[in-house]
Amino acid sequence: MSAGPGQFFDAAHEVFLSAQSNEQDYSIGGLVARFQIAGPAVGERLTRAFAHLQLPAQQHVDLTICAWDSVGTGTKMVPPPWTESDYGPRGEIRSYNNERFRTAFDQGTSALSMIDLDRKLALFWTRDAQEVPAYESGAPFRTILNWWAERNDRVLVHCGAIGTECGAAILAGPGGSGKSTTALLCAQAGWNYLADDYCLLRVAEPSRVFSLYNSVKLGHDQLPQFNTLAGKSTAMDGDKHLFFLNEIWPERIARSLSCRALLLPRISQTRETSIQPASPGEALRAIAPSTIFQLSGAGQTSFQRLSSFVERIPVRHLNLGRDFEKIPERISASLSEI
Amino acid sequence: MRYRINSPKVIHQIFDTEVVIVNLESGNYYSVGGSGIDIWRFLDAGKSRDEITKVFAANRENTAKMESFLDEIEREQLVVAAPDNSAAREVAAPKSFVAPTIEKFTDMRDLLLLDPIHELDESGWPKNLPPVSDQK
Numbered sequence: 001m002s003a004g005p006g007q008f009f010d011a012a013h014e015v016f017l018s019a020q021s022n023e024q025d026y027s028i029g030g031l032v033a034r035f036q037i038a039g040p041a042v043g044e045r046l047t048r049a050f051a052h053l054q055l056p057a058q059q060h061v062d063l064t065i066c067a068w069d070s071v072g073t074g075t076k077m078v079p080p081p082w083t084e085s086d087y088g089p090r091g092e093i094r095s096y097n098n099e100r101f102r103t104a105f106d107q108g109t110s111a112l113s114m115i116d117l118d119r120k121l122a123l124f125w126t127r128d129a130q131e132v133p134a135y136e137s138g139a140p141f142r143t144i145l146n147w148w149a150e151r152n153d154r155v156l157v158h159c160g161a162i163g164t165e166c167g168a169a170i171l172a173g174p175g176g177s178g179k180s181t182t183a184l185l186c187a188q189a190g191w192n193y194l195a196d197d198y199c200l201l202r203v204a205e206p207s208r209v210f211s212l213y214n215s216v217k218l219g220h221d222q223l224p225q226f227n228t229l230a231g232k233s234t235a236m237d238g239d240k241h242l243f244f245l246n247e248i249w250p251e252r253i254a255r256s257l258s259c260r261a262l263l264l265p266r267i268s269q270t271r272e273t274s275i276q277p278a279s280p281g282e283a284l285r286a287i288a289p290s291t292i293f294q295l296s297g298a299g300q301t302s303f304q305r306l307s308s309f310v311e312r313i314p315v316r317h318l319n320l321g322r323d324f325e326k327i328p329e330r331i332s333a334s335l336s337e338i
Numbered sequence: 339m340r341y342r343i344n345s346p347k348v349i350h351q352i353f354d355t356e357v358v359i360v361n362l363e364s365g366n367y368y369s370v371g372g373s374g375i376d377i378w379r380f381l382d383a384g385k386s387r388d389e390i391t392k393v394f395a396a397n398r399e400n401t402a403k404m405e406s407f408l409d410e411i412e413r414e415q416l417v418v419a420a421p422d423n424s425a426a427r428e429v430a431a432p433k434s435f436v437a438p439t440i441e442k443f444t445d446m447r448d449l450l451l452l453d454p455i456h457e458l459d460e461s462g463w464p465k466n467l468p469p470v471s472d473q474k
Contacts, residue, residue, distance in 0.1 A: 110464070279355055284358045300346065
């Protein structure tokens with residue numbers, strides 16, 4: 001290897017600076033992130049999910065993400081100084097991750113993510129943003145935001161979140177457990193919506209959940225439950241429709257709420273929805289592995305923060321019944337009892 | 339024989355009713371119950387296999403269950419051999435013995451890139467996975 005992480009970062013940053021960019025500030029996890037975007041498709045495909053978090057230009061910025069693609073900007077990316085054997089199981093580049101720098105290549109998105117934590121500066125590069133898959137449009141910059149969150153006493157978590165005046169219910173579980181359906185049913189009933197798949201959590205008391213993306217994904221077979229969304233899907237991710245709720249129910253999107261309970265949804269065969277106690281261990285198994293294995297660089301720190309979180313927050317199983325309309329009512333009753 | 343928890347590859351959290359263990363390298367995670375919680379606590383404190391056996395050796399059946407549990411966590415590489423001279427911390431003795439249990443979960447393995455990257459474009463970056471829109 002010829003260049004270390006610092007040299008490679010600077011060389012890649014130079015490529016970004018050679019392109020014309022525009023910038024927009026956002027409130028991410030209660031802090032300020034500035035996105036510098038180069039390439040029309042990058043802006044179009046990677047910022048829509050953050051539209052509800054836009055801020056006017058800020059004096060102080062906690063993170064700057066420079067995002068660009070080669071096709072849209074006509075720039076040529078510097079070649080990687082590492083080899084095939086340096087790619088780790090979650091895309092992390094061996095020898096390019098240390099206290100200061102984090103580096104990962106996501107093969108599904110075909111995108112490089114890199115951060116200099118000391119300079120609070122991150123790079124996101126892909127060859128052609130037109131080819132960025134829909135799931136990335138729904139949840140952009142996850143890897144970078146995860147690294148940055150870890151440094152800022154937060155944790156990027158694979159979970160949904162909805163809320164009322166009582167606070168937020170965090171929804172944790174594997175794909176297919178009913179997180180998105182529950183979140184959307186509650187949003188449809190007029191609740192505050194924060195997330196269906198990923199959000200930021202500040203574990204330290206008072207714990208708080210922050211919305212990251214206003215997107216939601218829904219299976220084709222679930223659409224009949226949500227008439228108000230008919231025809232509003234913006235893209236398909238496999239057999240799932242992608243919606244940006246900020247463009248549909250802007251008044252229902254919340255930026256953050258205090259954490260009230262952690263619910264573990266699962267599909268039941270009963271008509272009625274029921275709620276029953278769950279243990280911290282069950283909660284940790286529902287929330288930690290899918291968080292850790294989906295996000296490059298997540299490990300001990302995320303695990304410790306989530307362990308601390310599940311020990312302090314009330315945890316319940318949410319047994320989702322077939323009578324979908326009653327689900328928000330049942331959750332609401334449970335939240336007010338906790 | 340003395341063991342140590344196979345960190346940093348293995349991370350864990352001990353609760354009153356369960357130990358949750360994650361193997362970051364394999365993608366597997368585990369739920370340990372019964373006296374497995376106490377055994378894990380002892381291992382975390384640096385106690386040797388002999389020391390742990392003595393604590394639970396009330397009868398032959400207990401010993402067999404405990405030995406089987408220790409073999410399994412070693413097989414899963416959750417613990418590895420440690421130098422026999424390492425110092426152990428004191429741990430409160432358990433009140434009773436309940437057969438140790440271990441449940442293994444493998445549903446996260448698909449999220450790991452188990453196939454190495456072997457196709458690069460002319461500039462050295464990995465080639466796109468076709469079709470991009472179906473990947474996740």
